[in-house]
Amino acid sequence: MMTIQSVSIAWPALLPIVILAAGGLLVMLVDLVSRNASRAVLYGIGIVSCIAAFASMLPLYGQSITTLNGAYAADRYSWTIDALLLMTLAITFLLSSLRRADDGGSPGSYAALLIFCTIGGMVMAGANNLIIIFLGIEQLSLALYVLAGTGYPRPASQEASLKYVLLGSLASGFLIYGSALLYGSAGSVALSALAKPAAALAPLFVAGFALFIVGIAFKLALSPFHTWTPDVYEGSPLAVTAYMSVAVKVATFAVLARVVYVVFGHDSAALAPIWVLAVFSMLVGNLGALRQRNLKRLLAFSSIAQAGYIVVALAGVQPSGLSAMLFYLVAYAFTNLGAFAVIALLGDGDEAYADLDAFRGLFFRRPWPAAAMALFVFSLAGIPATAGFYGKILLLQQALSAGVWGITLAVALVVGTLISFYAYGKIVWMMYAYVEGEAPQAPGNSLASWIAIGAGAVGTLLFGILPQVFYATQPFLSAAAK
Amino acid sequence: MLINTVVFLPLVAGLVLLMVPRSAAAVLKGIALSGSVLTFLFSLAFLTLGINSRAEFSVPWISGTWIAAYHVRVDALSVFFVLLTTLLSALCVWAAFSYTDANRLRGYLFLILAFETTLLGLFTAADLLLFYIYWDLMLIPVFLLLAGFTNSPQARRAAWYYLIYNGAGGLILLLGVIALVSQTRTFELLGVQLPHLGAGFEWWIFAAFALAFLIKTPAFPFHSWMPPTYTHSPPPVVALVAGVQSKAGLYALLAFALPLFPHAAHAWAPALLLIGVISLIYGALVALGQRDMKTLVAFSSLSHLGLVWLALFAFDITSVSAGILMLVSHGLIAGLLFLLMGFIEERVGTRDLMQFGGLALRAPRLQALMLIATMAALGLPGLSGFAGEFLILIGTWQTQPAFTAVALLTVVLSAAYMLVLFQHSMHGPLRLPKGDAALPLELRPRELALVAPLIVAIFFLGIWPGWLNDRTPTSIPALDLATSDHSAAALVLPVKQP
Numbered sequence: 001m002m003t004i005q006s007v008s009i010a011w012p013a014l015l016p017i018v019i020l021a022a023g024g025l026l027v028m029l030v031d032l033v034s035r036n037a038s039r040a041v042l043y044g045i046g047i048v049s050c051i052a053a054f055a056s057m058l059p060l061y062g063q064s065i066t067t068l069n070g071a072y073a074a075d076r077y078s079w080t081i082d083a084l085l086l087m088t089l090a091i092t093f094l095l096s097s098l099r100r101a102d103d104g105g106s107p108g109s110y111a112a113l114l115i116f117c118t119i120g121g122m123v124m125a126g127a128n129n130l131i132i133i134f135l136g137i138e139q140l141s142l143a144l145y146v147l148a149g150t151g152y153p154r155p156a157s158q159e160a161s162l163k164y165v166l167l168g169s170l171a172s173g174f175l176i177y178g179s180a181l182l183y184g185s186a187g188s189v190a191l192s193a194l195a196k197p198a199a200a201l202a203p204l205f206v207a208g209f210a211l212f213i214v215g216i217a218f219k220l221a222l223s224p225f226h227t228w229t230p231d232v233y234e235g236s237p238l239a240v241t242a243y244m245s246v247a248v249k250v251a252t253f254a255v256l257a258r259v260v261y262v263v264f265g266h267d268s269a270a271l272a273p274i275w276v277l278a279v280f281s282m283l284v285g286n287l288g289a290l291r292q293r294n295l296k297r298l299l300a301f302s303s304i305a306q307a308g309y310i311v312v313a314l315a316g317v318q319p320s321g322l323s324a325m326l327f328y329l330v331a332y333a334f335t336n337l338g339a340f341a342v343i344a345l346l347g348d349g350d351e352a353y354a355d356l357d358a359f360r361g362l363f364f365r366r367p368w369p370a371a372a373m374a375l376f377v378f379s380l381a382g383i384p385a386t387a388g389f390y391g392k393i394l395l396l397q398q399a400l401s402a403g404v405w406g407i408t409l410a411v412a413l414v415v416g417t418l419i420s421f422y423a424y425g426k427i428v429w430m431m432y433a434y435v436e437g438e439a440p441q442a443p444g445n446s447l448a449s450w451i452a453i454g455a456g457a458v459g460t461l462l463f464g465i466l467p468q469v470f471y472a473t474q475p476f477l478s479a480a481a482k
Numbered sequence: 483m484l485i486n487t488v489v490f491l492p493l494v495a496g497l498v499l500l501m502v503p504r505s506a507a508a509v510l511k512g513i514a515l516s517g518s519v520l521t522f523l524f525s526l527a528f529l530t531l532g533i534n535s536r537a538e539f540s541v542p543w544i545s546g547t548w549i550a551a552y553h554v555r556v557d558a559l560s561v562f563f564v565l566l567t568t569l570l571s572a573l574c575v576w577a578a579f580s581y582t583d584a585n586r587l588r589g590y591l592f593l594i595l596a597f598e599t600t601l602l603g604l605f606t607a608a609d610l611l612l613f614y615i616y617w618d619l620m621l622i623p624v625f626l627l628l629a630g631f632t633n634s635p636q637a638r639r640a641a642w643y644y645l646i647y648n649g650a651g652g653l654i655l656l657l658g659v660i661a662l663v664s665q666t667r668t669f670e671l672l673g674v675q676l677p678h679l680g681a682g683f684e685w686w687i688f689a690a691f692a693l694a695f696l697i698k699t700p701a702f703p704f705h706s707w708m709p710p711t712y713t714h715s716p717p718p719v720v721a722l723v724a725g726v727q728s729k730a731g732l733y734a735l736l737a738f739a740l741p742l743f744p745h746a747a748h749a750w751a752p753a754l755l756l757i758g759v760i761s762l763i764y765g766a767l768v769a770l771g772q773r774d775m776k777t778l779v780a781f782s783s784l785s786h787l788g789l790v791w792l793a794l795f796a797f798d799i800t801s802v803s804a805g806i807l808m809l810v811s812h813g814l815i816a817g818l819l820f821l822l823m824g825f826i827e828e829r830v831g832t833r834d835l836m837q838f839g840g841l842a843l844r845a846p847r848l849q850a851l852m853l854i855a856t857m858a859a860l861g862l863p864g865l866s867g868f869a870g871e872f873l874i875l876i877g878t879w880q881t882q883p884a885f886t887a888v889a890l891l892t893v894v895l896s897a898a899y900m901l902v903l904f905q906h907s908m909h910g911p912l913r914l915p916k917g918d919a920a921l922p923l924e925l926r927p928r929e930l931a932l933v934a935p936l937i938v939a940i941f942f943l944g945i946w947p948g949w950l951n952d953r954t955p956t957s958i959p960a961l962d963l964a965t966s967d968h969s970a971a972a973l974v975l976p977v978k979q980p
Binding site for chain 1: 500543544545546547548585586589614615616618619621622625626629630632633638641642645646649650653654656657660661663664
């Protein structure tokens with residue numbers, strides 16, 4: 001006879017997710033009732049529910065609540081991740097509202113899917129056992145498979161969707177199989193229960209963890225599991241690519257870091273494959289970016305490399321690693337969203353403006369968007385006075401105090417960054433240099449994308465020049481989660 | 483506060499420029515020039531500093547992971563680099579007025595002013611993080627000036643050389659800085675003597691610093707970025723890069739690396755002395771074979787700065803303070819030469835020494851200035867180049883007679899290539915490839931006034947080198963190590979734990 005445990009639920013901790021879910025349902029309802037609901041209304045509801053969800057998070061700040069029998073943790077760590085995800089969602093709505101942005105002709109379902117995606121991400125941020133992790137990842141991924149295809153009838157978008165589904169499901173297979181083995185090794189799905197087999201490096205645990213990491217590496221686009229990334233990024237609608245490049249990374253890194261810190265808590269031989277993946281990603285991502293002529297593809301390769309950088313934060317599993325990782329995620333989110341917002345601005349969301357040629361001599365035609373783009377590119381490359389720079393020195397610090405693997409990672413980071421100077425420099429080059437050839441007019445000047453650019457630029461500069469503000473929100477895992 | 487004014491005034495002037503419409507060329511020029519001239523005038527106030535006093539400004543910036551402060555200072559060492567920067571920048575902004583593309587003039591002036599701010603920030607930074615930020619930021623204006631404000635494919639290729647080489651140097655330096663700070667937990671490392679870090683560790687960190695500085699200066703064999711950059715940059719840009727930016731590495735060596743790592747500096751000295759001497763001889767020999775006058779002067783820079791590497795790593799007090807004199811003097815002379823060659827190129831439309839010549843016949847004043855510049859560069863007594871070179875060789879002879887003996891060759895070689903430059907361009911029958919350009923061959927009053935301050939400074943330092951020499955710091959821990967047995971290791975770094 002099975003007994004069902006009674007579950008105590010700390011509703012305040014779940015309130016942000018509930019509010020967001022309600023927002024998503026409301027969007028669907030409005031879409032259903034009024035067949036011609038405008039984008040402004042639907043996306044407006046989306047942005048309002050982001051703000052409402054964020055407001056409901058404010059009282060949670062600094063608290064550390066574990067609920068659902070320890071399955072879900074609302075701590076300062078997940079707080080930061082959730083805040084980033086909500087910001088990403090709000091900016092994605094802004095970029096989706098542009099006149100020529102793709103939404104597959106159905107803004108209602110598009111908006112609802114974006115919201116449900118984000119709920120998946122927020123579940124991942126707080127997930128404290130293997131089942132919840134899997135639920136979150138699937139929720140995020142399934143919605144994104146559809147979103148990638150909303151560029152219909154562009155063939156590239158259909159291709160992106162199909163590729164993403166096939167490879168994404170394969171990754172989910174790895175993930176669930178790995179989780180099953182991990183469960184077998186510990187007899188529990190709770191992350192904290194995995195610490196014991198992890199310390200002993202039990203064979204079942206090692207096999208399960210390896211499969212689990214493969215699944216995560218697919219989602220993070222760590223090389224050599226990155227091959228889907230350029231095509232999916234290129235094919236998806238611009239706003240979806242922007243969302244994908246930030247939200248998926250942020251949420252999946254939240255899972256990875258929590259697993260590493262809760263399960264291992266210190267450096268372990270079982271983590272070596274992750275460092276190897278990071279080294280590959282830094283090199284492959286940056287080398288791949290060198291030859292790209294399409295900014296969505298270039299930023300796809302860049303995101304592969306950046307994922308490699310972010311892994312460096314975990315090197316040695318040192319106590320300060322989590323805050324270094326979160327800082328870099330914050331920097332990356334602001335920077336990447338800003339860069340996509342500039343592309344969206346130029347052609348009012350038109351995909352054609354993702355071509356590098358659209359940036360030809362831009363500085364002399366549209367100095368402000370060009371200056372903003374240069375700022376974001378510098379931040380991605382890690383040039384000082386930007387958030388990306390400070391993030392990078394935090395990563396280097398982690399790496400340089402983490403033994404031989406750490407030094408390897410530091411060297412790979414430096415070499416990767418040097419290669420990236422050319423890849424990113426090319427964009428700046430296009431905007432400033434005397435280059436022959438015609439460029440399309442860049443007429444777009446929408447307020448929505450300017451707000452997005454402004455948010456990106458403020459974040460990039462603020463965290464670059466006064467990184468101290470971040471430490472006011474320095475996060476840690478809840479005591480219960482450890 | 484004065485320091486902040488001096489550092490940021492050029493940038494502020496540059497930002498004001500961006501508010502002015504592109505078409506208002508006269509207004510743009512007025513703002514840019516007054517901004518940079520005011521900066522120079524303000525910076526003169528630092529001359530009142532005595533040898534043991536310094537102007538300082540510091541506010542806390544970052545704590546937690548490590549400690550960093552927005553900490554700037556001007557002291558006996560940095561004052562000369564600050565003055566060199568402000569003087570040369572003001573002249574370069576003025577020289578930039580002849581830039582022809584009206585549509586891009588605003589961006590051009592802005593970038594030169596922004597470059598000036600990064601240079602001044604670099605020379606005043608007392609915090610290692612702040613120093614590094616300026617060190618890396620310097621890349622951007624020069625890259626953009628080469629990429630966007632020159633119109634030849636070679637120049638654009640030079641921009642990439644510049645970016646990748648110096649970017650690599652910057653990242654190597656970053657590795658060194660972060661590895662060091664991971665131990666000290668503070669970036670406040672100016673004038674601090676570290677407890678002994680462990681010979682191996684110190685050796686590696688110093689190697690990273692030195693490599694970055696060798697690339698920036700540059701020195702053989704890390705100089706491949708230099709000839710294309712110097713040759714294809716517009717004259718005001720190359721005057722600043724060769725005149726000021728090339729001093730950044732050697733300045734940083736004196737301000738940060740030698741005091742922080744005296745033991746490693748001694749361990750590395752033989753290698754760096756060798757690099758210095760090779761740069762000196764190699765640069766001079768390659769300069770002898772050049773037809774392009776800017777490339778010729780570029781290699782002469784390699785040679786002259788090689789001598790300074792020799793001076794610093796001979797660890798002799800005379801040679802080190804003469805090295806500082808040499809750095810300042812080379813800044814003035816290289817700036818003057820590149821500006822003059824810019825005037826010549828404007829007039830004859832080529833840099834090829836085989837294609838033009840005999841300008842002396844029609845432009846006696848231009849000839850006189852070129853004569854002063856080349857004589858100063860080859861080390862004629864009475865001009866600033868001589869004082870530096872002579873004192874360096876006297877100093878290095880005390881501790882490194884073998885290297886000094888080889889280095890003496892430079893006296894002959896520099897005379898040879900500088901005379902080649904002067905004779906081919908000025909003497910012989912008049913050769914003008916483009917016929918008579920619209921410009922008169924003779925220098926106009928604006929151009930004369932533009933280079934006059936440099937000429938005055940070159941004479942002044944040549945006649946009275948003691949003015950500068952008496953003001954330079956005479957104590958650097960690495961030097962003390964060489965002369966006495968007292969070890970910096972005994973001093974303990976006051977580390978604040980977060």
